[in-house]
Amino acid sequence: MDRMTPWTAADTARSLRAPRPTDDKYSRGVVGIRTGSPAYPGAAVLGVEAAWRAGTGMVRFLGPARAADLVLARRPETVTAAGRVQAWVVGSGTDAAARSGAETAELAEVLAGSDPVIVDAGALDLAPTATAPVIVTPHAREHDLLRLLLGLAPVAPDADLTERAAAAARTAASLGGVVLLKGATTLVADPSGGVRRIAAGTPWLATAGTGDVLAGALGALVAGRAAEGRPDAAALADAAAAAAWLHGRAGVLAAARQGEPAGGPITALDVAAALPAAVAEALAAA
Template sequence: MSGTGVETTFEPRPATAAWTAEEARSVLRLPTASDDKYSRGVLGLRTGSTRYRGAAVLGVEAAWRTGLGMVRYVGPERAQDLILARRPETVTAEGRVQAWLIGSGTDAADRSPDEDAALRSILAGDVPVVVDAGALDLAAEGSAPRVLTPHGREHDRLREMAGLVPIGADADDSERERAARETARALGATVLLKGATTVVATPGGWVRRVTTGTPWLATAGTGDVLAGVIGAIVAGATVRTPADVEHLGALAATGAWVHGRAATEAAARHGGAGGPITALDITAEIARTVAGLLAGDDAAPRR
């Protein structure tokens, strides 16, 4: 993905507004004859761990399937081996990137001093960073434009870190929207609050819902896939000015839209009300979902 057709300044919308296919399509574009692998976007991933190597594989696979020019993976050697066995086009050396994804498949309690320093260095830069899972304890740090991707319990921990009151597991979607907007403002970062209804909020008060998912998404590894999709979309955009930082909300919402629709498509292949899916089933549908979106095929999922 490279470039976007959506405006970089957004007015706050009603809390009930859902991110639409038309809006998601405006964030994506077809590559042109003048593109190269750098202009289409390069995503760097510092993800995975000895215990959770699969998370790195899922994030890399999702990023490639979303459509960008290059994926750079910097992580444990065993995870690199697994990634290269599945996606040999992945570059396992540091270099130029347009965005970072950090934290998926990691645990802050196990982070080494060297890894901690590397993550803080990424967050201290000006390249946008998708902050997931085991890196969320660093969410308030640095100067980089950030997209935070917590689930409910992680969001409550972020709120405590910011001096805010947790909202708990029983909060309805209106309360989740209010809280996500408050958290985004307090941390100076876009917050994508995962759930049956995903809520995306920016520091400037822009907030939208994403409702393309399916209950079958509640399975291991799907959050790693979501992070990879968002990272790929962010890598294709230029985020530098304060207005562009607000634009991260549109990019994150589009990532969640694509992820949810791909999951719904994967589940619908079982017929009826859908059936069980795995995280890799979702990655297998991402390219088709992106192609259909760009072609204007916004129909209900195929069965």
């Protein structure tokens, strides 16, 4: 792979799988979601909604009671009992400073397992200790904090795209996992130095909760890949780039519904609702 490879709808299609007549909910992928907190329960709703909309076979939500109640009110098909999963999403809507010892221990257990884990927001501080395959999803400030934990220097505030890509690749190599660095142009780096550049999107996506939607959609794609066999780091990075493309395209589609040509304001749930159309568009480009 070139140092920085542009990502397309056709590339995205390779990480998607339309359901087959022989599929059941397990063969399509089961994603476990441990997100939300008493302060930010909505993050759980957004991530679960996005996972369903991105095409997972089942969502298991294991999180705070208030968040679980809100999840079930929005998506009653969600399972809130422990059981088999093929990928995890953790950290969205949580704060490491407010995390209990019990929750830290439970997250550490997930991160020590064999299933891939998408590590977002308030769980990013635990990513360097993971032995499970991980995809971290920081924005720029979170990326600097993660780099500090890994013994790396922060990225210059005025860094250009090439410099950001090199920094993401260095973080991925040091972490031994995949880095999805969010921004106007999203970069996905794998530990071998490959970087995927995803430019699909709209400035209307700069609104609260859209990162939670991205994490949920990514969980669905990774679970789908894992249901067919253990994905390697390159496959996880491809799934991360595919999720970023779908997220950006869903934002464009949602904004366009508010009026052409520039679109209009959207919410995170609008983005989640547009994910099926973005998935269909990518599959058509295969």
